[in-house]
Amino acid sequence: MPLTDSDCLAPKITPAGHLLAAPDVDAPPLPDDVALGASFRRGTGHGLLYLGSATIGRALPPAWAWWRDFGARYVTSLCTTSEGEEVTVSQPDTGDFERLIEDAPPMTGTEYLTSDVLAALWGEIDIALRDELASTGESLQAFLKSRHPAWNLVGRxxxxxxxxxxxxxxxxxxxxxxxxxxxxxxxxxxxxxxxxxxxxxxxxxxxxxxxxxxxxxxxxxxxxxxxxxxxxxxxxxxxxxxxxxxxxxxxxxxxxxxxxxxxxLPATWATGRPARPAVKASVGARPPSLLGKDALLDFRMEVSLDGDALSPSEIRRLLKGADGLQWIRGRWIEVDTKKLGHVLQRFESLEKAAQSGLPLNDALRLLAGVSDDEAVGSDERDWAQVVAGDWLAETLGHLRQPEGLVQVDPGPDLRAQLRPYQQAGVRWLYLLCRLGLGACLADDMGLGKTMQVLSLLLILKREQADSSPSLLVAPASLLANWAAEAERFAPGLRVLVAHPSVTPAEELRALSDAQLTQTDLVITSFGSLLRQPGLETIQWRIAIVDEAQAIKNPGARQTKQVKKLRAQSRIALTGTPVENRLSDLWSIFDFTHPGLLGSAKEFAELSRRLAKSEHFGPLRTLVRPYILRRLKTDRRVIADLPEKTELKAWCHLSPVQAALYERAVKDLAAALEGADGIERKGIVLSYLMRFKQICNHPSQWLGDAAWSPEASGKFGRLRELVDVMAAKQEKVLVFTQFRETTEPLAAFLGSLFGREGLILHGGTAVGKRRELVRQFQEDESTPFFVLSLKAGGSGLNLTAASHVIHFDRWWNPAVENQATDRAFRIGQRKNVLVHKFVCQGTVEDRIDQLIESKQQLVNDMLEGGAELQLTEMGDQELLDLVRLNIHSAQEN
Structure with a gap:
C-alpha cells in the first residue's frame, strides 16, 4: 500500500540496513505541512534530503528529528560549494557516524543502525540531490533557497x-x-x-x-x-x-x-568558544566497602578550568564578576554567574550529603547526565563535568567491553565448548554478579543465552558450593527446554523443576529449606510463581527471568510477583531489542536494577524531556553497561559459516485439545479390540492422524472452521516466537504436512506480523511458484512463507529466511531436514534457527524422545513413513505411546 502524508509514519531500519517510512498507528502524528510520505515514495535519499533541507524549525517526533539532523548534516556540507562550482560533498568519517548513532532515539531496527548503513544512506542522499537538481534545472543555491531560507548560500x-x-x-x-x-x-x-x-x-x-x-x-x-x-x-x-x-x-x-x-572566532579558543569554568565531580575513585545496588561511592568536587583547579579566591571573583567574558589566568573565559553558582551550590550539597558515600544509582545517573530536575539537567550539560573515578571507570569499561575481562571458565563441568562471544558473555555476567548488580542479556535468539547462564551457575557453584540456590522463571513452554539443556550440558547442577508437570503439587507445597540447600537451580513458570508465594520469601543467589518481555507490563500480576523476588543479583534474558521500547526498558530494569531509572512516573518525565531535547545519549549511557546484545548478523559474533541450530519448541495443549485427545485415546482402545490385519492398520493410521490434528488445533479435527488462536497451544507458542521475529524484522518459513492448515496459519501469522505473507501447497500452480519464491527472497516486507511439507520440501531456494518452523512433525528426520535445507543452503549468510514444535505429554513428545535417544534405530525404522511402522506395535505398546500425560500436556 503506498504511503500517504495523512498516515502516522515511523522510521524503521530493516535488517538489510534500509530506512523505511513505515505506517504505524502508534506513531506520533507529523505536522500537516510535512510531506514525508510523498518524499519517501520517491526513495529514501529523497526522503532524507527533504527532511534535512525543508523541515528545519518544524516540530518532529524524536526519531524523525534525529533523521532530520542526519539529512541536515549532508545539506550543511553543501555550504562549502560556491556559486557555479561542481557539487562535491565529503562524507563524515566512521567516528562521526558512530557518535551520531550513540544519540539515536528508540525506533524499530535501531540494532541494525551502523556506520556502514549511515554511509550508504549518505550516498543515497547524494544521488537524490543530483537527481532533483537535474529535474528542476535550478542551481544548487536556488534549489536550497527554495527549501528553506537557512540554506541561503549566495555571497558567503x-x-x-x-x-x-x-x-x-x-x-x-x-x-x-x-x-x-x-x-x-x-x-x-x-x-x-x-x-x-x-x-x-x-x-x-x-x-x-x-x-x-x-x-x-x-x-x-x-x-x-x-x-x-x-x-x-x-x-x-x-x-x-x-x-x-x-x-x-x-x-x-x-x-x-x-x-x-x-x-x-579567535583561534585561541580551541573549542570554537571561549573556555568555561566547570564544576567537576569525581565519583568512585576507590572500591566501595559494600558491593551491589546499595553500594556507596566516594564523591569529590572542584571548580576547574580546562582541567586545572581554580582557587577559592578565583571562584569568588568569577561569581562576583559580570556575566559574559571575564579575564582570568591570561585569557578570556565565558561565565554565567547564575548558572555556575546554581550548579556549584547543588554539587556542594551533594558533596555534603555524600560524606558517607553517594548511592550507586545516584552516581550512575549523575555520570550519565540523567537528572531528576529539568532545569538542572540543562545547566549541568553546560557548566558541570562529572567523571568516573579510577575504580568506577575501570568497572564500567569492563562492562562495556567484556571481551577484555579476566577469563572465567566453567571448565569440564560444562559439557560443551563456548564460542568466544559466549565466553565474553559469561565473564560479563560473572562480573555483574560479583558486584551484586543486575544484567539484561539480550542476545539474539539462538546465540546461546541458556548456555551462558548455565556456565555462570557452574562457576558460582564451584566457587561457593554452599551458596543459596538460584531461581529461574520462564514461560511454561520453556521449562522442558531448560531442564533438558541443564541435564545435557551441566549435569553437575542439581535442578528442581517447581512445576506440576514435573513435581507433584503436594511436594511443591511441602518444599523445605533443607531441600533447597541440596539444590543449585529451581526452575518454575510465571503461573507457578503466582501460586507459590513462598518463593518470594527465599533469598536467592540469582533470580533469572527468561523471555523477560513477559514482565514488560508493570501492572500485570506476574510482573509484580517477579519483582518481589529477593536475590543478590537479577538477570533478565530477552531476544528482543529492549532499547527500542522505552516502556519495556523501564519495566525490565525495574526488575534488574530497581531505582536506576527512577519510578515509572519519573521515567515518563525523563523520556518526555529527552524527546523534547532530541537527545537520548544520556539514557543510552546509563543503561549500556548492563545490556549485552549481540546479533546473528554481526560477523564479529559469527565469524565462520552460518549454522543450522535446531531447537525444540515445547507446546502445551489447551483444555479443549486435552479433552479431545483423551477422548481419542479411549476411542482408539475401544476400536483396537478384536481388530487385526488391514483393518487394524487402517484404524491405527487414522487415529495417529487424528492425534496430530488435535495437537495442531481442535478445528483441524472438528472441521468447524473456527481456528481460534486461544484454542491451540501450538498457536500460542507460535505467537511467542513470532513476537520476537517481528520485533527483529526476521523472515520465517513455516512447514506443515496438512494443506488445510496453511491458510489458517497464514491468517494468524499475518495478524502477528501486521503484514501478509505467502502460501504454497500442492494446489499452487507450478508457474506461480517461481514468483512466490522471488517475492519472498527480494521483498523485505514479506515476513513469512507457509508451505505444505510435500510441496515445499524440495527444489526451492529460500535463503532470505532466518527461521524455519516445523509446525507439525513428519516423524521422518530426512524429510524434515530436506525442508529445513530450503533456507540452510548455498547462498545463506545468516544463522538459521530451526524450531520443531512438540506437544508435551502426547504422542509427539514420545516419538521425539525416540528420535533423540535411538537415532540409528529411528533411521532404520522410520525411513519411508513412521505411521506404517507404528502400525506393527502391539495394542498396549501403542496405547502407551499415544496416552496423554495431563500434567505435562497442560500449562499450569
Whole structure:
C-alpha cells in the first residue's frame, strides 16, 4: 500500500540496513505541512534530503528529528560549494557516524543502525540531490533557497571576531567579510564587506548585492545589535569591541548561522568558544566497602578550568564578576554567574550529603547526565563535568567491553565448548554478579543465552558450593527446554523443576529449606510463581527471568510477583531489542536494577524531556553497561559459516485439545479390540492422524472452521516466537504436512506480523511458484512463507529466511531436514534457527524422545513413513505411546 502524508509514519531500519517510512498507528502524528510520505515514495535519499533541507524549525517526533539532523548534516556540507562550482560533498568519517548513532532515539531496527548503513544512506542522499537538481534545472543555491531560507548560500558572508590584546580598552576586533571568489588553489578569498559596495555598484549588479546581503538582513531581524550596525552602516567597517560586544555575538551564534552567516572566532579558543569554568565531580575513585545496588561511592568536587583547579579566591571573583567574558589566568573565559553558582551550590550539597558515600544509582545517573530536575539537567550539560573515578571507570569499561575481562571458565563441568562471544558473555555476567548488580542479556535468539547462564551457575557453584540456590522463571513452554539443556550440558547442577508437570503439587507445597540447600537451580513458570508465594520469601543467589518481555507490563500480576523476588543479583534474558521500547526498558530494569531509572512516573518525565531535547545519549549511557546484545548478523559474533541450530519448541495443549485427545485415546482402545490385519492398520493410521490434528488445533479435527488462536497451544507458542521475529524484522518459513492448515496459519501469522505473507501447497500452480519464491527472497516486507511439507520440501531456494518452523512433525528426520535445507543452503549468510514444535505429554513428545535417544534405530525404522511402522506395535505398546500425560500436556 503506498504511503500517504495523512498516515502516522515511523522510521524503521530493516535488517538489510534500509530506512523505511513505515505506517504505524502508534506513531506520533507529523505536522500537516510535512510531506514525508510523498518524499519517501520517491526513495529514501529523497526522503532524507527533504527532511534535512525543508523541515528545519518544524516540530518532529524524536526519531524523525534525529533523521532530520542526519539529512541536515549532508545539506550543511553543501555550504562549502560556491556559486557555479561542481557539487562535491565529503562524507563524515566512521567516528562521526558512530557518535551520531550513540544519540539515536528508540525506533524499530535501531540494532541494525551502523556506520556502514549511515554511509550508504549518505550516498543515497547524494544521488537524490543530483537527481532533483537535474529535474528542476535550478542551481544548487536556488534549489536550497527554495527549501528553506537557512540554506541561503549566495555571497558567503563571514563575521570575524579576533582578540586585540594591544588595546586594553577595546580588547576585541570585529570585521565583516564575504567570499569574493575561489582561487586557483581552491581557497576561498575573502574581502571586507565594504568592497561589495564597490564591486556590485551600478543597477546591473543591484540584484547580486541584495542577494549577498540577504543573510545579514535575515539575521538582523532577530538580532537588534546587528540591525543597529546595518542602519548606521558600521557593518562595513573594522570595529573595536568591548567584551560585552563580543559576548553579544557569541549569544547570537545560532541565529547568525541559521541565517547563512559564517562566524569565525579567535583561534585561541580551541573549542570554537571561549573556555568555561566547570564544576567537576569525581565519583568512585576507590572500591566501595559494600558491593551491589546499595553500594556507596566516594564523591569529590572542584571548580576547574580546562582541567586545572581554580582557587577559592578565583571562584569568588568569577561569581562576583559580570556575566559574559571575564579575564582570568591570561585569557578570556565565558561565565554565567547564575548558572555556575546554581550548579556549584547543588554539587556542594551533594558533596555534603555524600560524606558517607553517594548511592550507586545516584552516581550512575549523575555520570550519565540523567537528572531528576529539568532545569538542572540543562545547566549541568553546560557548566558541570562529572567523571568516573579510577575504580568506577575501570568497572564500567569492563562492562562495556567484556571481551577484555579476566577469563572465567566453567571448565569440564560444562559439557560443551563456548564460542568466544559466549565466553565474553559469561565473564560479563560473572562480573555483574560479583558486584551484586543486575544484567539484561539480550542476545539474539539462538546465540546461546541458556548456555551462558548455565556456565555462570557452574562457576558460582564451584566457587561457593554452599551458596543459596538460584531461581529461574520462564514461560511454561520453556521449562522442558531448560531442564533438558541443564541435564545435557551441566549435569553437575542439581535442578528442581517447581512445576506440576514435573513435581507433584503436594511436594511443591511441602518444599523445605533443607531441600533447597541440596539444590543449585529451581526452575518454575510465571503461573507457578503466582501460586507459590513462598518463593518470594527465599533469598536467592540469582533470580533469572527468561523471555523477560513477559514482565514488560508493570501492572500485570506476574510482573509484580517477579519483582518481589529477593536475590543478590537479577538477570533478565530477552531476544528482543529492549532499547527500542522505552516502556519495556523501564519495566525490565525495574526488575534488574530497581531505582536506576527512577519510578515509572519519573521515567515518563525523563523520556518526555529527552524527546523534547532530541537527545537520548544520556539514557543510552546509563543503561549500556548492563545490556549485552549481540546479533546473528554481526560477523564479529559469527565469524565462520552460518549454522543450522535446531531447537525444540515445547507446546502445551489447551483444555479443549486435552479433552479431545483423551477422548481419542479411549476411542482408539475401544476400536483396537478384536481388530487385526488391514483393518487394524487402517484404524491405527487414522487415529495417529487424528492425534496430530488435535495437537495442531481442535478445528483441524472438528472441521468447524473456527481456528481460534486461544484454542491451540501450538498457536500460542507460535505467537511467542513470532513476537520476537517481528520485533527483529526476521523472515520465517513455516512447514506443515496438512494443506488445510496453511491458510489458517497464514491468517494468524499475518495478524502477528501486521503484514501478509505467502502460501504454497500442492494446489499452487507450478508457474506461480517461481514468483512466490522471488517475492519472498527480494521483498523485505514479506515476513513469512507457509508451505505444505510435500510441496515445499524440495527444489526451492529460500535463503532470505532466518527461521524455519516445523509446525507439525513428519516423524521422518530426512524429510524434515530436506525442508529445513530450503533456507540452510548455498547462498545463506545468516544463522538459521530451526524450531520443531512438540506437544508435551502426547504422542509427539514420545516419538521425539525416540528420535533423540535411538537415532540409528529411528533411521532404520522410520525411513519411508513412521505411521506404517507404528502400525506393527502391539495394542498396549501403542496405547502407551499415544496416552496423554495431563500434567505435562497442560500449562499450569
Amino acid at each position: 558572508v563571514h563575521f570575524n571576531l579576533a582578540e586585540n590584546r594591544k588595546d586594553p580598552e577595546a580588547p576585541f576586533a570585529f570585521l565583516a567579510t564575504y567570499a569574493a571568489r575561489i582561487s586557483a588553489h581552491g581557497k576561498t578569498q575573502h574581502q571586507p564587506l565594504s568592497r561589495a559596495l564597490e564591486e556590485f555598484s551600478g543597477a546591473r549588479n543591484k540584484a547580486k548585492l541584495l542577494s549577498l546581503l540577504m543573510p545579514v538582513q535575515r539575521a538582523a531581524e532577530r538580532c537588534d545589535w546587528l540591525r543597529a550596525m546595518l542602519d548606521s552602516r558600521e557593518i562595513y567597517h573594522p570595529l573595536r569591541w568591548m567584551p560585552a560586544d563580543a559576548y553579544r555575538l557569541l549569544c547570537d551564534l545560532p541565529a547568525l548561522e541559521s541565517a547563512g552567516i559564517m562566524v569565525r
